[in-house]
Amino acid sequence: MRPLRDNGLSILFGALFLVTLIGQSIAGYLEHNEELREHGQALVSFGSFVTSSEFVVDVAENWQSEFLQFFLFIAATIWLVQRGSPESKKPGDEGVGTDEEQKVGEHALEDSPSWARARGLRQVVFSNSLLLVMGTVFVLSWLAQSLAGTVVMNSENALHGQPPITWLEYLGTPDFWSRTLQNWQSEFLAVGAMIALSIFLRQRGSSESKPVGVPHHTTAIESD
Known part of the structure; x- marks a missing residue:
């Protein structure tokens, strides 16, 4: 447990960064496809969106x-x-x-x-x-x-x-x-x-x- 204690701040903020980045990518993907749908365009995959x-x-x-x-x-x-x-x-x-x-x-x-x-x-x-x-x-x-x-x-x-x-x-x-x-x-x-x-x-x-x-x-x- 000592490595977790000694690196608690880095671990916490690293985890928060990953969670929020993933959340942003999912929300952005859904919003982007909604806009495409409204304009009658083909939807994109999640992988295509996060590399766009x-x-x-x-x-x-x-x-x-x-x-x-x-x-x-x-x-x-x-x-x-x-x-x-x-x-x-x-x-x-x-x-x-x-x-x-x-x-x-x-x-x-x-x-x-x-x-x-x-x-x-x-x-x-x-x-x-x-x-x-x-x-x-x-x-x-x-x-x-x-x-x-x-x-x-x-x-x-x-x-x-x-x-x-x-x-x-x-x-x-x-x-x-x-x-x-x-x-x-x-x-x-x-x-x-x-x-x-x-x-x-x-x-x-x-x-x-x-x-x-x-x-x-x-x-x-x-x-x-």
Whole structure:
């Protein structure tokens, strides 16, 4: 049972991700076939739907906004602080920190990752690996959303007797930016609310909250 306990958060959210993705695919499949039925067109199989641009664009637009949120949050917390929030370093600790603080190079611990002990490019890559991966997934998800969205729009244009458009033309359409910005604004709102509300509100036992009795103005790391 220890592996389950030690990896409980990853297992929970991995399971929730799979359940909701499957649920989205089933609901989207039923909705898509209902639309085809209303237009007198042939229905598609479930396998055809989940590999279609209609499904990919909906999934990708959610993924890209989520990874953009974390990419910006990780980058912003290097240099910006919010006094009193457990999501922030304490004021005065802005920046990337010294090698000693980060336990890299000659200051690495005996059981530190090998790339933390390395020098040069490997250490630079590992030191920024979280931001690099988040940014890469965001860019790839955004690209998948835009390409799939182009296919979907051209399918709709064909139904209405309109000419197809290119990928670059789609990037300038209201449809693309409506899909994109409605997700971005919700992610920014959620992160901003978490940062601000955690200054004044508590959740006993959560690592995302300060201890219940810590003053509002105290940043979580200052209470250790």
